[in-house]
Amino acid sequence: MAEAHQAVAFQFTITPEGIDLRLSYQALSQIYLSGLRSWKKRISRMRNRVIKGVYPASPSSWLFVVIAILATMYMRSDPSMGLIAKIQEHLPTMLSVLVFSTLLWLSLILTLRFCLKLLLSYHRWMFEQHGFIDVLSLPLSPPSQTLVRLLSGRKPLLYSYQTSLPCLPVPPIKDTLERYLESVRPLLSGPGFQRMTVLAAQFENSLGNRLQRYLKLKALWATNYVSDWWEEYIYLRGRGPIMVNSNYYGMDFLYVTPTPIQAARAGNTITALLLYRRVRLPYTVCIGLLLLRVPGTVIPLCAAQCERMFNTTRTPGEETDVLQHWQDSEFVTVYHRGRYFRLWVYKAGRLLSPREIEYQIQRILDDPSPPGPGEDRLGALTAGDRVPWCAVRKQYFSSGVNKRSLDCIERAAFFVTLDDEEQGMMGEDPVGNLDRYAKSLLHGKCYDRWFDKSFSVVVYKNGKNGLNAEHSWADAPTVAHLWEFTLATDAFQLGYTEDGHCKGEVERSLPPPQRLTWDIPVEVQEQVSISLSVAQALADDVDCHVFPFRDFGKGRIKKLKISPDAFIQLALQLAYYRDRKTFCLTYEASMTRLFREGRTETVRSCSNEGCAFVKAVESGEHCRRLFRLAAEKHQNLYRLAMTGSGIDRHLFCLYVVSKYLGVESPFLTEVLSEPWRLSTSQTPVQQLELFDMKNHPDFISLGGGFGPVADDGYGVSYIIVGEDMINYHVSCKHSFSETDSHRFGAQISRALLDLLSVLTPAKTENSQAQDKKQQ
Known part of the structure; x- marks a missing residue:
């Protein structure tokens, strides 16, 4: 067989005169080429490791530092303030200069990384502007722009930034509990909310602070205080x-x-x-x-x-x-x-x-x-x-x-x-x-x-x-x-x-x-x-139900100076309320990759402001002011989640610590058992430059989807494609008779159109009369 023949590089036979080698030059050539490519790959990987290891400096900067030190010594100046002389007591002069230059170079790298880390730890720029803000299109303040460009270098590789990224902070437990109570206010009755408020207060005053100290200790020691537990207990232990x-x-x-x-x-x-x-x-x-x-x-x-x-x-x-x-x-x-x-x-x-x-x-x-x-x-x-x-x-x-x-x-x-x-x-x-x-x-x-x-x-x-x-x-x-x-x-x-x-x-x-x-x-x-x-x-x-919504897209939404994601999330709240006649705990995935080893955080999209707007729409009030308040609230929740001030990962880690300590918390047990009846996620379009939507408009991505998180709930994934289309993936379970993916999909389409009509300014009486006269 051909593969068996190629697998043998040479054959030999033993003759009376000695060993007769019959070399297969083609096979040996392939072995040589394979080894050559393998070594090229190893050298390339080694080179990449060196480049990312010294980032944000470059390997060539080491030579610049050495030359600079040699030049200053040639000019009879000692930039080391006597350190080179001390090193010379044990090493030759040139080697002493190389050692000092290398140490100086490494110190500069660590200083640059520290400065870059401080700069990247500043996230208040997300909150500094008012009015319409798209979270993924926020500008930094001008001084920060210049500093990031100066410290980032010109050609970062895959892992170049890793050591410069900040660690995920542990939010104050008081802030987390306040945000949690705010998020469940529209979902609980008066007595239910009062009971949960008491549980939260008891947790904060007793067990909460003890668990928080363990989390802070982990945050000091580990790269990320959430991700390893999240991967193990949410995914791998299922x-x-x-x-x-x-x-x-x-x-x-x-x-x-x-x-x-x-x-x-x-x-x-x-x-x-x-x-x-x-x-x-x-x-x-x-x-x-x-x-x-x-x-x-x-x-x-x-x-x-x-x-x-x-x-x-x-x-x-x-x-x-x-x-x-x-x-x-x-x-x-x-x-x-x-x-x-x-x-x-x-x-x-x-x-x-x-x-x-x-x-x-x-x-x-x-x-x-x-x-x-x-x-x-x-x-x-x-x-x-x-x-x-x-x-x-x-x-x-x-x-x-x-x-x-x-x-x-x-x-x-x-x-x-x-x-x-x-x-x-x-x-x-x-x-x-x-x-x-x-x-x-x-x-x-x-x-x-x-x-x-x-x-x-x-x-x-x-x-x-x-x-x-x-x-x-x-x-x-x-x-x-x-x-x-x-x-x-x-x-x-x-x-x-x-x-x-x-x-x-x-x-x-x-x-x-x-x-x-x-x-x-x-x-x-x-x-x-x-x-x-x-x-x-x-x-x-x-x-499962997949459908493209073609009536309008982010282009029309952004003209109204509204975040497309906030618009879609409020439409989902309106659709769910019409479908089930109530509100529910809503999960929207947000990334925390601004931090090292960050994964996701939950945006609790069902807010007091959003519920007030939905109720106003259902009662016949087309209140744009309530919509603006709800959209801004959603954007603020998204910013908090992205910048490490979310609710759910913090509470999850507190719960894990309580399990390790062998103590029970009625508050955490109840919080972690609450079902996400509406689980949502946006599939981001990240490489628009790869697609020519002008010359090839039919090459439109459908995005992707997932199954429902709760047996009695919906899973909704959406992708905003171009300026004029939003693709939806809706899932639920047949076994629960009150959910239906096709019905909910129709509710989503209707809600999107109704929100647009709420935000589109109605024509004035003069313009309407003028239109009739022209007709």
């Missing part, structure tokens, strides 16, 4: 299925499918993802993933979530799961019709061309071999409960052929599913097909995705694609940045030939993808069936 409950999805273009050929779309998609890992990711600071877009300056964001994007798997445990991350893998794992394949995407260190990957994918599609016993639905283990999956993995996948095949899946760069269905907004029922497309990406058949992988790419039979992402390692904006780049690179950079195939040449001697083999006993097959039944019941209960 023992139920992560499918639907935790994982989320991202969709393809709404109107366009670049090619109908499944193998070709897979070829370009896989190539784009690997280009992001190799080329784009190390320099993402320069292209916006780690910068808050602020006119005239840069506000760096934490890069910690990027580290585990590829080659990462969540492995099950008895009490808690573990995130395992490996060095860059040169292969992906592909699933098709019940079989698993290892697809090498590099050859001798060279990334295969898109056409070569398409060729390899087509080999998998054409492979007629059937799945082995129990192989086809093996992925259901990752969709069911975690404890049975842990037990089966430990007993049956810890050695032999099963371990080798499982290692291939878990160590792969990512997981690819070649789906045998067609999806997308198509046919005679585009609305229903769009909903089925969302459900397919969220859970599929419950066994044809590997839900433990950091992300799994799905390519459908008609060329549509999408992804399913595991949540514990990162939040949606990080994955959204990756997916934006993938879609744009696929459509506009890599492209396709006229007949829909990938571009590039094919080396026909490529070894075929390797079929993974399994030895799955009856006991494992029985557990697969149990996990599948659990997952299938969960999947069947999910009600």
Whole structure:
């Protein structure tokens, strides 16, 4: 076989005259090239480590400092104030100068970092302006702009800013309790609110201050006092299925499918993802993933979530799961019709061309071999409960052929599913097909995705694609940045030939993808069936509705000098009130990546001001003043969450400390048990420069969505696309008869139109009379 021949670099035979070596120069050449590329990669990584290690200075600045010190000594001046002379007692003169220059250079770096950290710790600029403010478009004050530009350097890399980012502060417990009580005021009756006020006061005066001291101690010692506990207790310690409950999805273009050929779309998609890992990711600071877009300056964001994007798997445990991350893998794992394949995407260190990957994918599609016993639905283990999956993995996948095949899946760069269905907004029922497309990406058949992988790419039979992402390692904006780049690179950079195939040449001697083999006993097959039944019941209960709102978008909203996010959140409050005739605790995700290792904070969007406006609208009062107050309140809550003064992460950490101390708090227990019946999140568009909306207006992203957080609630994700469209993803559960995703979607559309009519100035009597005269 061709792959066996290429795997042998040389052969030898023993003759009477001695050993006869028969060298394979082609194989040795490939070995040499592979080693050369490997060393180039190592040197590049080492160089990047040095650059980010000395940031905001540069390696060349060290030479400048050495030359400057030598020049001053040549001029018979001692800038070291005697330190060089003391070092000369133990070292030669030149070496003494180098040692002092290096120490001086390191001191300057630490000073610059300290100054940059102080500057980035100042967040009051978010609150300094009045009137309409879009949180993501806030300018710094002019002195801060200049200082940030001076201290940031010109070419930061992925992790350059990490050591300069401030740590997340622990808010005063009094402030947190006051904000909490304010947030639940519109949701509780008079006696209920009075009881909660008493509980809060008792907590503050007794246990609260004790727990707060432990949190402050952790904040002094740890990089971030929230993130490790949040990752462990919110995600990794969950023992139920992560499918639907935790994982989320991202969709393809709404109107366009670049090619109908499944193998070709897979070829370009896989190539784009690997280009992001190799080329784009190390320099993402320069292209916006780690910068808050602020006119005239840069506000760096934490890069910690990027580290585990590829080659990462969540492995099950008895009490808690573990995130395992490996060095860059040169292969992906592909699933098709019940079989698993290892697809090498590099050859001798060279990334295969898109056409070569398409060729390899087509080999998998054409492979007629059937799945082995129990192989086809093996992925259901990752969709069911975690404890049975842990037990089966430990007993049956810890050695032999099963371990080798499982290692291939878990160590792969990512997981690819070649789906045998067609999806997308198509046919005679585009609305229903769009909903089925969302459900397919969220859970599929419950066994044809590997839900433990950091992300799994799905390519459908008609060329549509999408992804399913595991949540514990990162939040949606990080994955959204990756997916934006993938879609744009696929459509506009890599492209396709006229007949829909990938571009590039094919080396026909490529070894075929390797079929993974399994030895799955009856006991494992029985557990697969149990996990599948659990997952299938969960999947069947999910009600998804995806719809584009085209009547207007952020362009019309911003003309009214209103934050688009505040407008949408108030529309959701109005829609929920009309749907359920009450208000509810509302979750909106906000990022805290202005701080080192920051993840998210909750914006409690249901406020007193928002409820007052909704009630006014429902009573027939079109009060713009109440809307302005509600919108400004929402923006203020968003700013507080972004700048470390949120409510829920602080209360969550206080609760964790109480559990470690073995003490019970009625107040914290009640707070942490409150259901989020309306869970919302905005998918940000971060790389507008990659999409040409003027010349290619049909290449519109659908964004992504997630399952409902509460059994009796809604999950709502939205993406603001361009100036004239907002795409919504609504989910709930069929098992609760009072929720319906399609009905709630209609309420959202109606609420958006009603809010616009409230804010649009009515015509005066004179202008109306003039219009009638003209008619």
